[in-house]
Amino acid sequence: MPNATSAHFPFDNSYARLPDRFFTRQPPSPVTAPGLVAVNRALADRLGLTLPTDEAETARIFAGNTLPAGAAPLAQVYAGHQFGGWSPQLGDGRAVLLGEVVAPDGARFDIQLKGAGPTPYSRRGDGRAWLGPVLREYIVSEAMAALNIPTTRALAAVTTGDIVQRDGFLPGAVFTRVAASHIRVGTFQYFAARKDIEALQALSDHCIARHFPQAQGPADLLDAVIGAQARLIAQWMGVGFVHGVMNTDNMTISGETIDYGPCAFLDAYHPDTVFSSIDQFGRYAYANQPQIAVWNLAQLATALLTLIPDREAGIEMFTAAVNGFAARFDAEWHGVLRAKLGLGTAQPDDPALAFDLLARMADNGADFTRSFRALSGADPRQARDEFIDPTAFDAWFATWQDRLAQEGAGDAARRARMQAVNPARIARNHRVEQVIEAAVAGDLAPFETLMAALAHPFDEDPAHAAYADPPLDGEHVTRTFCGT
Ligand code: AMP
Ligand code: MG
Helix, strand or coil, rough: CCCCCCCCCCCCCCHHCHHHHHHEEECCCCCCCCCCCEHHHHHHHHHHHHHCCCCCHHHHHHCCCCCCCCCCEEECCCCCEEEEEEECCCCCCEEEEEEEEECCCEEEEEEECCCCCCCCCCCCCCCCCHHHHHHHHHHHHHHHCCCCCCCEEEEEEEEEEEECCCCCCEEEEEEEEEEECCCCCCCCCCCCCCCCCHHHHHHHHHHHHHHCCCCHHHHHHHHHHHHHHHHHHHHHCCCEEEECCCEEECCCCCCCCCCCCCEEEEEEEECCCCCECCCCCCCHHHHHHHHHHHHHHHHHHHHHHCCCCCEEEEEEEHHHHHHHHHHHHHCCCCCCCHCCCCCCCCCCCCHHHHHHHHHHHHHHCCCCCHHHHEEEEEEHHHHHHHHHHHHHHHHHHHHHHHHHHCCCHHHHHHHHHHCCCCCCCCCCCHEEEHHHHHHHCCHHHHHHHHHHHHCCCCCCCHHHHHCCCCCCCCCCCCCCCCCC
């Protein structure tokens, strides 16, 4: 099947060297007419990839029609709790891991094609993706990277020339995802549920070597994952990100954000915001994300417990570790909020000051991103325009000014620090939807403009000023879909 290609990927496929029961070897299924939508050349350089100069050949690679030399394509198996309900076997149902590359600096990355055709784990699915979710993941994952938030990355998007049937007939597409690894909480759960201690030990060793080399064993690994997730969720919340489907199979061991399905950024701030059409009870609402992380990490702890010979002692130790999430998250979250408010020192009342602002924002329909960006500007009083009742802002503002007076740094330095953490532009949902609609109609210009607008989200950029704006009446997107 695969034609020769001039591409070079520096593969070293360590996951493929794990025991057979970790995966099924599975090549991507070729598509009819690969068409290049986007390729992230900066990321390709960072990974040490050599891509063909020819666009058609590049499209064939990212469609899965041509395999770069050294690829060892496979579908990973995992399990997971989806909306709290246990699924003993999931797995890559529409994704194929081409392999791992070792970048020039020694860092190791998975390269995965998503939408690459059926695998043994496809269940009733077709193994395919359509252009909408592919572009959504491309845009939002790269936006998160530009916001300095740990995330999987977008290397390429191609159309397939095939039609995918969902609610209607839609253009098929393949997304190329780059990740520190695709190992999930659900990967541990899969082997724990089978009492496969040998596999669990191998998985734990693999994750330690790959992600947390300082860890000495399963207890350290759990501790490291808890720390990474506490930090990640705080960072999400600091930019108003709602993941939308924090199932245990969608939570990485590495601490990277993964699986951009029904995710979205808040426009107006409200802690109860839910976008996902299938999240009927708000399980994965904005402010619920830390609690859900704890729930997921408790599942990881339960799986890792299988590796602890003294079960009683293990339960005590792991319970303490999981219970420790709350304090670790709070420390991260308070740090994020202090930075957003330009506070270089920590004082006991700082979290209350931040929460008071958030409560007033929620009551007043204030736009999350624009409010904090306005506070970072030369005239922070402009933030009051975001509030239905601006006097609700004024009362808070006076307290903040008093607090800032206790800071050593000058105003200009503080503003610069605030502008480096409070973005001007996020991947607003109505923009993402506009891009998808245009792309399905054959126009990629809005996609390219949006990518340019989001590449440097902390810089003032008059050319892309409109991308800082919230949706107009009639542009609000209140429901998002998994797009599977
Ligand atoms: P997700 O909601 O994207 O995390 O997917 C949940 C599970 O459903 C995973 O095991 C996916 O591989 C599988 N899945 C989602 N979409 C498809 C599809 N179109 N074909 C086959 N499997 C799918
Ligand atoms: Mg998933």
